[in-house]
Amino acid sequence: MFLCYYFFIVIGSPGCSGVKMLTRKYLFDKMNEQHSLSINEKIKDLENYLLVCYGDTEEHKNMIKKKFSYFKCDLIKRWSRAHRILENFLADNNSWLEGTFEIPVDTNQRPGRPTKSFTESSERTKRTNTEGVRASVDEEVIVLAAQVILKTEEKRNASTVLKDITNSSASASDCKNRHSKSKEIEPLTPLQALTMFVEADLTRRQYEIIRATNKRFYPHYELLLKAKEDCYPPKESLRVTSTCAEGNLQSLLDHTVTRLSLFLEEVLLTLDAVERNSLLLICKWGCDSSQQAQFK
Incomplete structure (x- = not known):
């Protein structure tokens, strides 16, 4: 043992x-x-x-x-x-x-809980630790010192904002409102919700259950159907009968370019006029699960 x-x-x-x-x-x-x-x-x-x-x-x-x-x-x-x-x-x-x-x-360390740095401390502890400074130093001196420190640390934008909001109550209110709006989560667009719907392979019932958790964030299902219709070529370019289905090729290509342009809008805006005029659409045709030889 x-x-x-x-x-x-x-x-x-x-x-x-x-x-x-x-x-x-x-x-x-x-x-x-x-x-x-x-x-x-x-x-x-x-x-x-x-x-x-x-x-x-x-x-x-x-x-x-x-x-x-x-x-x-x-x-x-x-x-x-x-x-x-x-x-x-x-x-x-x-x-x-x-x-x-x-x-x-x-052995010089004090027993008990280790001391936290000022950054790691809670808001209550920070207020307690700065009570002496706030009581003995004027507000203008504290603000000016903060501005100077921000500048020396290459945080000039933060220094400018601090100066503006302390000198003008209107600027302070405007800054607070913009900060509050920035914290709000933007709702999904119908196209973003449709993308989620398709990639997750959801049913309408499943989507409605998810939407019930936050109706402001998830758009109504009817808007998803409208966004889905926008992905199709114009109806007038299609012809469907009991014996055939055909579509106008030029209309299909135009619609493809339009949808790609919407998706790549941020990239296209970075191009100059010459580059935009020289863009070329390269396509490849095919028929899934069909005999293609007869169409050549």
């Missing part, structure tokens, strides 16, 4: 650096929590774990790396002698596992 050894802590005198001592058995068990990895990968993960948990400073990280390199070499030698069999390793290295691994710690 093998005993399980737990880690314990030894702290230095107040104001000095101390050490945390972990048993090698604790480290070995921690390493074996990763069952699917090789021994080298387990050792690497264990080293990263120690660096993340106890590497408070670069000095501590370097010390941990140095001490861990000795532990690593010793462990690999003993693991090889045990022919990489866990039972043999534990039986042969029981005394070695009772030994300890020292980790440097900073």
Whole structure:
């Protein structure tokens, strides 16, 4: 039967650096929590774990790396002698596992929850921390200091906006309204909703259930039908009888170009007049699941 050894802590005198001592058995068990990895990968993960948990400073990280390199070499030698069999390793290295691994710690740190930076603090904490500044420094000085700092950090637009909204109540109201509108989610256009409808292979019933969750965001189903009709060539260019169905080729090509232009509008607007006049439509014809030879 093998005993399980737990880690314990030894702290230095107040104001000095101390050490945390972990048993090698604790480290070995921690390493074996990763069952699917090789021994080298387990050792690497264990080293990263120690660096993340106890590497408070670069000095501590370097010390941990140095001490861990000795532990690593010793462990690999003993693991090889045990022919990489866990039972043999534990039986042969029981005394070695009772030994300890020292980790440097900073005893000057205050106990309890670690201190957060100002950015990570909550709004309430930020207000508390800035209470002294707000009480002793005039508002104009704080605003001017913020403007200067934004400029020095190459955030000139933000500095200009801050100056405008503090000098004019109208500008402040306008900025607030634009910010509120920007946070509103724009509803889907009928074409966007149709795209979702087709790609998700929805039925009308399924779409109506989805739309019921947010009727403002999803357009009415009838608008999807209208958008679908817009994808077809004009009705006057088609002729369907009991014996044939035919369509005007030029009308089909014109409609194709129109739809492509709508889809690529942002790209086309970047072209100059010469480039737009030199655009060429390349087409390929075919008949799916039909005998094509007779139409050649």
